[in-house]
Amino acid sequence: MTITTTKTIAFVSAFFLLGFLFIGVGCEADSSGADQAEAADDFELTGTAEAGADNYAIHCATCHGADGKGDGPGGRALTPSPTDFTTGDIPAGRMYKAVSEGGMAVGKAATMPPFGNSLSEQEMQDIVAYTLEFGE
Numbered sequence: 001m002t003i004t005t006t007k008t009i010a011f012v013s014a015f016f017l018l019g020f021l022f023i024g025v026g027c028e029a030d031s032s033g034a035d036q037a038e039a040a041d042d043f044e045l046t047g048t049a050e051a052g053a054d055n056y057a058i059h060c061a062t063c064h065g066a067d068g069k070g071d072g073p074g075g076r077a078l079t080p081s082p083t084d085f086t087t088g089d090i091p092a093g094r095m096y097k098a099v100s101e102g103g104m105a106v107g108k109a110a111t112m113p114p115f116g117n118s119l120s121e122q123e124m125q126d127i128v129a130y131t132l133e134f135g136e
């Protein structure tokens with residue numbers, strides 16, 4: 001191997017390493033934004049899953065699916081797809097915010113409608129409790 005090739009390889013590796021660093025920083029900036037949104041509301045879950053089942057079936061299942069997998073008939077044509085709740089990684093506070101104020105309030109798609117004007121706080125609490133169970 002000549003010195004030039006070694007240098008080229010070193011340069012190319014450094015270049016890729018930097019690239020990955022930048023991607024890493026980008027991801028972190030993204031998740032810390034979400035953390036802030038969560039920290040903004042110190043949410044207390046008071047709903048019960050049992051009471052939320054019917055409203056989930058009426059208002060959410062068409063997009064998020066009866067089993068919460070994000071595969072409801074009304075969601076299939078949507079990009080991005082409705083969230084899959086079975087991964088269980090959406091905190092209750094963020095869940096409530098999305099349901100109440102819509103997807104955009106948590107940095108997600110606007111096709112996720114807000115329910116704050118059509119459902120009561122208790123109804124949304126119960127739906128959140130029900131939705132969280134998909135992740136358990």
Ligand code: HEC
Pocket residue numbers: 056059060061062063064074075078080081082083090094095096098099103106107108109111112113115127128131
């Ligand atoms: C018209 C289809 C539709 C309906 C109806 C709907 N959603 Fe969504 N929902 C979506 C889409 C699309 C997203 C955004 C996915 C994305 O941006 O990655 C979403 C996102 C969400 C999120 C945000 C997830 C996150 O990552 O923070 C929650 C929580 C949620 N929906 C809960 C519900 C609940 C509960 C109901 C019923 C009260 C409901 N949705 C009704 C389509 C829908």
